[in-house]
Amino acid sequence: MLKSVLLALMFVASSGNAATSKYLIKSTQSWNGNELPAYALAQPEVTIKEIIIAPGEKLPWHQHPVINAGILLSGELVVQTREGKKLHLKAGDTLIELVNTSHTGQNISNEPAKIVVFYLAEQGEKVTVLDHEHKE
Template sequence: MADEGGGSRTTVLLKATSSWNDLKYVAYPAGQPELTTVRMTIPANSKLNWHKHLMPNTAYIVSGELTIEERDTGRKATYHAGQSLAESVDNVHRGSTGKEPVVVIVTYAGVQGQPLSVPVQD
C-alpha cells in the first residue's frame, strides 16, 4: 500500500504480464486507444457462453464466486470477492457462477470500434 498524501492510500490489486492461464500478453491492439469499464451482474448457477477477447482486460470480483474455464484444456480457476484476475487474449473461455450471483467490474484496453468480446460457437 502506498501513502498518496492527505490520508489517501493506494493498493495495487493486479499487475500482470500474462493472463490467469499463463498466456503472455504480446501487444495492445493497433489504433486509437479506448478504455472501457463495465459492471456485470451474472445470475447464480449460470454459465456464460464461450467467448474470447481481442484485447487485454482485467476483472475485479465485487461479490460472489466466479470460475473461469478454458475450452481447449478444461483448465479452471476460481476467484472470490475482493480478488482480481487478468483475462486471456484470443483464447476461448467462459465464466460460471455458484449459488450466488456474481458482480464483477471489468476494464478493457482496446481500440475504438473493437468489440469487448467475441462469441465462439460450441
C-alpha cells in the same frame, strides 16, 4: 503566535485520513500464464463494464480479442478454458483475462456474481466475441 496556530492547523490537517493505494494486480501475463500480446493502438478506447451473473448461471463460450482485467465484487466464479484449465474467484479477487482464448465462467454461489472489467481496445473494436462469431 499566528505562525504557531497555522503550524498546528497544518499538522492537524495532515494527520487526518490520508489517501492510500496498493496494487490489486499487476502482470504481463493472463491468469493461465500466457504472455499478454503486444499491440499498438491508433486510437485507444477504454471500456469499463459491470457484469452481473445470476446464481448458477453459466456464460457462453467466448473470447476477448483485447487485453482486459477485472475485479469480482460479489459471488464466486469458476472460469474455465476448453483445455480444462480453471480459475476459482471469490469476492475481492482480481484477474487478468485471457486474450484470444475460448473460455466460459459460471457463478457457483447463491448470490449474483458482480464483476467489473476494464478493457483496452482500438476505438469501436468488440471487446467480447462469442465462439460462434469468432473467425480464425
